Amino acid sequence: MLVxxxxxxxxxxxxxxxxxxxxxEALRPAADKVVAVAAVIAAWQLASWAGVIDxxxxxxxxQIVGELVSFxxxxxxxxxxxxxxxxxxxxxxxxxxxxxxxxxxxxxSEIAYxxxxxxxxxxxxxxxxxxxxxxxxxxxxxxxxxxxxxxLGACWPVLLQTMSGVHQVDPVxxxxxxxxxxxxxxxxxWVVVPGASPFIATxxxxxxxxxxxxxxxxxxxxxxxxLGQQIGLAEVATDVSRMYALIVVCAALGVLVNAVxxxxxxxxxxxxxxxxxxxxxxxx
Amino acid sequence: MAxxxxxxxxxxxxxxxxxxxxxxxxxxxxxVQRLTKSYPVPEGRRTVVEDLDxxxxxxxxxxxxxxxxxxxxxxxxxxxxxxxxxxxxxxIGGRPVTGPPEQLAVVFQDYSRSLxxxxxxxxxxxxxxxxxxxxxxxxxxxxTDALADVGLGxxxxxxxWQLSGGMQQRVAIARALAYRPQAMLMDEPFxxxxxxxxxxxxxxVLDLRQRLDITILLVTHDIDEAVYLGDTVVVLGGRPTRVRxxxxxxxxxxxxxxxxxxxxxxxxxxxxxxxxIREGAS
Amino acid sequence: MARLADDAxxxxxRMIGRLGVEAWLPVALFVAWWVASDSSQSLYxxxxxxxxxxxxxxxxxxxxxxxxxxxLGNLAAGFAIASALGVGLGLVLGLVRRLGAALSPILEFMxxxxxxxxxxxxxxxxxxGSSMKIALIAYAAFWPILLTTVDGVRGIDATVQDVARSxxxxxxxxxxxxxxxxxxxxxMTGMRTSLSIGITVIVFSEMAGSTEGIGYAIxxxxxxxxxxxxxxxxxALGIIGYLLNIAFRGLEHRVLRWNRAMHHTMLAARS
Numbered sequence: 083m084l085v086x087x088x089x090x091x092x093x094x095x096x097x098x099x100x101x102x103x104x105x106x107e108a109l110r111p112a113a114d115k116v117v118a119v120a121a122v123i124a125a126w127q128l129a130s131w132a133g134v135i136d137x138x139x140x141x142x143x144x145q146i147v148g149e150l151v152s153f154x155x156x157x158x159x160x161x162x163x164x165x166x167x168x169x170x171x172x173x174x175x176x177x178x179x180x181x182x183x184x185x186x187x188x189x190x191s192e193i194a195y196x197x198x199x200x201x202x203x204x205x206x207x208x209x210x211x212x213x214x215x216x217x218x219x220x221x222x223x224x225x226x227x228x229x230x231x232x233x234l235g236a237c238w239p240v241l242l243q244t245m246s247g248v249h250q251v252d253p254v255x256x257x258x259x260x261x262x263x264x265x266x267x268x269x270x271x272w273v274v275v276p277g278a279s280p281f282i283a284t285x286x287x288x289x290x291x292x293x294x295x296x297x298x299x300x301x302x303x304x305x306x307x308x309l310g311q312q313i314g315l316a317e318v319a320t321d322v323s324r325m326y327a328l329i330v331v332c333a334a335l336g337v338l339v340n341a342v343x344x345x346x347x348x349x350x351x352x353x354x355x356x357x358x359x360x361x362x363x364x365x366x
Numbered sequence: 367m368a369x370x371x372x373x374x375x376x377x378x379x380x381x382x383x384x385x386x387x388x389x390x391x392x393x394x395x396x397x398v399q400r401l402t403k404s405y406p407v408p409e410g411r412r413t414v415v416e417d418l419d420x421x422x423x424x425x426x427x428x429x430x431x432x433x434x435x436x437x438x439x440x441x442x443x444x445x446x447x448x449x450x451x452x453x454x455x456x457x458i459g460g461r462p463v464t465g466p467p468e469q470l471a472v473v474f475q476d477y478s479r480s481l482x483x484x485x486x487x488x489x490x491x492x493x494x495x496x497x498x499x500x501x502x503x504x505x506x507x508x509x510t511d512a513l514a515d516v517g518l519g520x521x522x523x524x525x526x527w528q529l530s531g532g533m534q535q536r537v538a539i540a541r542a543l544a545y546r547p548q549a550m551l552m553d554e555p556f557x558x559x560x561x562x563x564x565x566x567x568x569x570x571v572l573d574l575r576q577r578l579d580i581t582i583l584l585v586t587h588d589i590d591e592a593v594y595l596g597d598t599v600v601v602l603g604g605r606p607t608r609v610r611x612x613x614x615x616x617x618x619x620x621x622x623x624x625x626x627x628x629x630x631x632x633x634x635x636x637x638x639x640x641x642x643i644r645e646g647a648s
Numbered sequence: 649m650a651r652l653a654d655d656a657x658x659x660x661x662r663m664i665g666r667l668g669v670e671a672w673l674p675v676a677l678f679v680a681w682w683v684a685s686d687s688s689q690s691l692y693x694x695x696x697x698x699x700x701x702x703x704x705x706x707x708x709x710x711x712x713x714x715x716x717x718x719x720l721g722n723l724a725a726g727f728a729i730a731s732a733l734g735v736g737l738g739l740v741l742g743l744v745r746r747l748g749a750a751l752s753p754i755l756e757f758m759x760x761x762x763x764x765x766x767x768x769x770x771x772x773x774x775x776x777g778s779s780m781k782i783a784l785i786a787y788a789a790f791w792p793i794l795l796t797t798v799d800g801v802r803g804i805d806a807t808v809q810d811v812a813r814s815x816x817x818x819x820x821x822x823x824x825x826x827x828x829x830x831x832x833x834x835x836m837t838g839m840r841t842s843l844s845i846g847i848t849v850i851v852f853s854e855m856a857g858s859t860e861g862i863g864y865a866i867x868x869x870x871x872x873x874x875x876x877x878x879x880x881x882x883x884a885l886g887i888i889g890y891l892l893n894i895a896f897r898g899l900e901h902r903v904l905r906w907n908r909a910m911h912h913t914m915l916a917a918r919s
Contacts, residue, residue, distance in 0.1 A: 114750035122754055139772050196666075197673045204674070207889030209848035211855065212863070212882050215870030220692055291760075299764035303856050310765065317768030329765045336760030446814050472814040479807040484829040484906040493825055494815035527910045545815060 141326040149327035158312070163331070166308040169225055169297040170290075173232025177289055181237040182282065185244025186270060189278070195245060202241065210235035210296055214304055223305040231300045236289040243285025247278025283350040287343040294339055298332055309335075394421035395581055396445070396470075396549050400454035403440055404606075413606040414440050417454070420600060420609065422549060427575060427582045431592035432602030432610075433643055438585045441607070442553045445583070446472050459548065468498075471542035475554040477534040481526040481541075487513070488522040491541045498545075512544035513537075515578070516570060532563035536570065543574070549581040556591070565623050568595060572621055589643075593617075593635050594626060601639055611642060694876045703880035711865065716888065719861040722778055723850045726785025730842060734790050735835060738797020739827060748798055759795065763788030763849050771857050781853045781861075788849045789842035796838030800831025833907050836900045843896055847889050862888070 123143050129135045130142030137145065153159045188194045210231045221227040251274055264272065275282075301310025309332055316325035398420035404413040414437040422428045432438050443449040445456050447466040456463040458470065471494075474480040481490050488509055495505045513519050516536040526534050535555060542550050552571075556564040568591060574580055586592050592599045596615050603610040613635060617626060626632055678696075685695040707716075741748035741755075763784060774780035804827065812826045828835075854863030866881035901908075 111746075111749045114746060115753050118750040119753055139769070193669065196669045200670050200674050201677060203893065204886055204890050207844065207847070207893050208882065208886040209844070209851050209889065211848055211852045212866060212885045214855065215867055215878055216692065216882070219870060219875075295762040295764060298762050299852060302764055302767065303852065313765055313768060317772065322772075325768060329761060329769075332765050333757055333761040336762065337757055340756075340760065448810060448814060466814045466816055468816055470814070472811075474807055474810065476807050479805045480811050482808060482811075482826060482829070483910050484832070485825065489825075493821070494817060496825075497815065497817040497821050525906060525909070527913055541815075 138322060141323045145323040146326045146330060149323040150330065153327065153331070162307065162309050162312045165225070165306075166294075166297055166301065166310070166335075169228035169232065169301075169306070169308060170293050172225070173229045173297065174236060174286075174290055174293045176229065176233050177236040177293065178240055178286060180233065181240035181285075181289075182244055185241045185282075186248055186274060186278075188241075189245040189248025190270075190274065195249070202238075206238040206242075211299060211303070214300060217300075218304055223307075225306065227304055228297055228300045228306050228308070231304075232293045232296045235296045236293040239288040239292065240282070240285040243281045243288070244278060247281025247285075248274055250281075251277035280347075280351050283343075283347040287340065287347050290339050290343050291336060294332075294336055393423055395424045395458070396422040396583065397457045398441075398445060398454070399457060401441070401444060401451050401456065402453045402606075403437070403444055403449065404452045413452075415444070416606040416608055418607070418609055422581060422583050424548075424581050425575075425579050426597045427571075427584065427595055428598045428600060429592040429596035430583070430585045430600045430602060431587065431589055431639065432607065434587055436602045437607040438587070438602060439553055441602075442472075442551055442583075442585050446470060446551050448472075469548040471545040471547035471550050473535075473538050473542050473550060473552040473555045475557050477531060477538050477555075477558065478527075480538055481534055483525065483527050485525075486522065487518070487524055487526060487529070487537050490526060490537060491544050494541065494545045508544045508546070509540075512540040515543055515574060516540045530563075531559045532567060535559060535567060539567075539570070539574075543578070543580075549583060552582060552584040554585055554587065557587070564591075569623065571595060572619075576619060589636050589639050590627065593632055593639070594621060594623075599635070599639065601642060603643060611639075613639070692875060694879065698876040699879040699883065702874075702876035703883055706865070706877050706880055707884045711884065715860060715862050715865045716884070718778075719850055719854065719863070720888075722781045722861070723785060723846050725778075726782040726850075727789055727843065727846050729782070729786040730789035730793055730846075731839060733786070734793030734838070734842075735797050735828075738794045738831075738835075739801060739823065741794075742798040742801025742831070743827070745802070748802075755791070755795065759791035763845070764852055767853060767856050770853070776857045776859065780857065781850060784853050785846045785849045789846045792838040792841040792845065793835065794838075796834040796841075797831060800834030801827055803834065804830035829906075832903055836904060840896060840900070843892060844889075847892065851885065 126135070127143045130137050130140075130144075135142070141149075188198055213231060213234055217227045217230050221230065258273075297308065298310040298313075300306060301308035302314050305311055305314070309328055313325055313328045313332075316322075316328060398418055401415060401418045401420075402413060403415040404411040406412075418441065420428070420430075430438055430441070440449065444451050445463070447456075447463045447470075450464075458467050461467075482493070485493065491509045491512055492505055495508060500508070509522070510519070513522055516539050518533060518536050518540060521529060521533065521537075526537060529537065539555075556567050559567065571582065571584075572595065575582065582595075584592075584595060586595075593615055599613045599615060600609055601611040601613070602608070615635060616631060617629065682696045685693060686697065688695045741751065766784060766787060770780045770784045774783060808826060808830060812822050817826065850861065851863035851866075854861035855867045858864045862881060862885055866878055866885070869875075869878035869881055
């Protein structure tokens with residue numbers, strides 16, 4: 083409906099709302115969200131009290147909050163969180179450091195791209211968890227084990243996104259670079275990477291989320307120190323509240339990582355768009 | 367819910383009243399009565415269309431012309447039942463419009479988006495008929511007829527995006543024809559095609575009217591098009607938009623791009639409308 | 649059309665050429681691995697020859713019925729549940745915008761819960777067995793499908809929706825002929841993500857709590873220090889994953905034929 087409206091006459095902005103004024107329009111979704119979240123938590127809590135949900139296997143929100151509140155004073159929690167974040171960060175940085183140059187190289191050559199397609203497709207379908215036994219044999223339950231697994235999983239999105247990003251870099255800007263006799267390294271730094279940056283940013287965001295899941299997963303089955311290991315320990319001790327509270331922390335980390343990187347991605351995108359527009363305006 | 371045979375339909379070839387008969391309200395097929403549409407804005411309400419009256423008689427082509435931003439599309443969407451009126455009403459076949467009425471078929475401006483790219487031309491035209499529970503054989507026949515009527519008999523199995531813009535808009539017209547509405551609403555239907563295609567499509571509309579005797583309400587910002595196609599031209603203007611003028615076009619039913627547009631009567635009308643719109647704008 | 653057909657059926661000579669470009673590296677890697685590891689004494693990296701022998705011994709054909717079929721069965725069940733629920737609920741949340749917007753924080757949070765972290769919970773609630781694995785796969789695979797379906801439905805062109813409304817297309821027909829096909833490209837993207845998540849989760853759950861399946865076989869081999877068999881298991885997993893991806897791509901190809909052809913036509917028109 084918006085589009086048809088906007089076509090020839092479009093009474094500005096507000097015509098698009100159906101009923102309420104602009105300000106109320108803006109607030110309504112936020113209010114809706116608060117109500118929805120509150121309703122779900124309240125229903126969960128009520129069901130726990132009423133005994134519909136067995137609190138021995140599914141903790142109630144009150145139990146979880148009670149446990150969460152204890153975390154700031156719990157050194158075991160902090161060291162686990164630190165270990166998880168460390169594994170995640172090192173793994174992610176290494177993934178990008180490896181996959182980005184490879185992606186740039188493979189993306190710039192059609193033959194290289196085609197040659198590697200099958201190999202990449204094959205390797206990336208092997209779930210990193212499958213390598214946990216091997217990694218455990220070689221490294222034991224250590225940070226290295228986590229990092230290796232994270233890199234094996236998280237480098238693929240960066241690699242693939244970089245390759246497709248390079249693939250679609252505006253041929254005009256490449257031609258321009260060539261006509262100014264820019265050498266290969268400079269062309270990559272000044273033309274190819276900026277042109278592919280939105281794709282790379284998306285790849286990094288996907289990789290970051292994946293790296294977090296892999297870190298926690300390898301801690302859980304590999305037994306390396308971290309939040310995943312804590313979850314496993316809580317399970318063994320049948321400390322249900324603690325287990326759920328830790329899962330909530332993991333999910334919150336996931337949301338946070340995704341939100342931060344989505345924001346960064348948005349920045350790169352808007353920079354990219356405005357930059358492209360400027361180039362277009364200049365060349366027009 | 368199959369249509370009863372008594373429903374007057376486009377292809378029923380009813381005898382048309384001569385367009386210049388004085389229109390009484392009860393003879394109108396579609397009538398817009400004191401229609402007002404306003405939107406809420408932070409400072410209160412902003413009225414786009416105010417107190418607008420309009421009648422369309424059976425067999426007539428009424429064109430609505432007005433400057434860009436005059437709320438033409440809003441008006442058409444109210445008539446089509448896609449937007450609720452703020453006050454006043456639209457009456458079709460004696461009943462006020464509350465939602466999209468089954469007697470109307472709409473041809474949208476943006477043909478590239480009004481056709482579903484995942485359906486073939488045939489299925490695009492057929493989709494509304496399946497919704498109406500028209501029996502299968504009847505559906506097939508209507509689709510074939512409608513596509514033949516717009517000169518696209520050979521494209522049924524293709525997809526819309528394989529056709530040119532003009533052909534896509536013909537498919538949209540065929541979809542409206544196959545629906546057998548009592549009146550067709552067209553929202554700037556030829557605004558996105560090139561000049562030659564536009565002329566062809568205008569002649570297609572006139573030709574369809576001659577052969578099938580359809581009733582059309584067409585919105586355009588092109589004065590030439592409004593005069594060339596219309597039996598009645600409704601000129602909109604002002605803020606909020608009202609009917610500025612209602613003109614009968616005494617050009618008869620046989621019209622031709624070259625000769626009709628050169629007739630003194632045509633030239634007089636378009637100059638008159640243009641002057642009116644210019645004055646309104648200043 | 650002719651151009652499209654050309655693209656789909658190139659001449660045999662060009663096919664061979666293309667195949668050559670795609671195949672030389674995998675072949676070269678295989679040969680290099682074979683030669684380099686031929687005299688390997690390393691405990692963890694046995695020679696490729698022993699791996700291949702172990703592969704034949706453990707996976708062909710005994711392993712297929714014993715481990716592969718249970719894994720695939722659970723994966724299929726979990727994936728089917730996730731798809732049905734994800735698409736169904738996604739349609740509702742996409743069409744009833746206000747509800748979708750209100751629930752979005754909860755959905756985003758639930759999606760961020762790493763499925764692997766729920767394994768202990770699954771073990772607690774459902775114990776070791778197929779239902780636990782299916783539930784876990786369904787949970788993990790559900791979110792990408794749900795969220796992409798919502799996006800896909802919301803992204804359907806407003807004009808298309810107007811057409812459906814003004815021609816009074818009834819809800820059921822609108823869902824099958826307008827909304828689902830319109831959202832299909834996004835839904836397929838979500839399903840592809842979910843498939844690889846599903847493969848990860850099945851292996852993971854088999855390693856952590858199971859007595860059958862590929863993941864279990866790999867872990868057992870490692871625990872028994874049968875290193876060549878462990879490598880063979882990983883190789884089997886790679887092959888299965890690749891074949892599943894190809895199968896899915898075939899499905900996508902069929903479902904989105906119009907979409908691809910449309911892009912081809914548009915690109916051709918532009919150039």
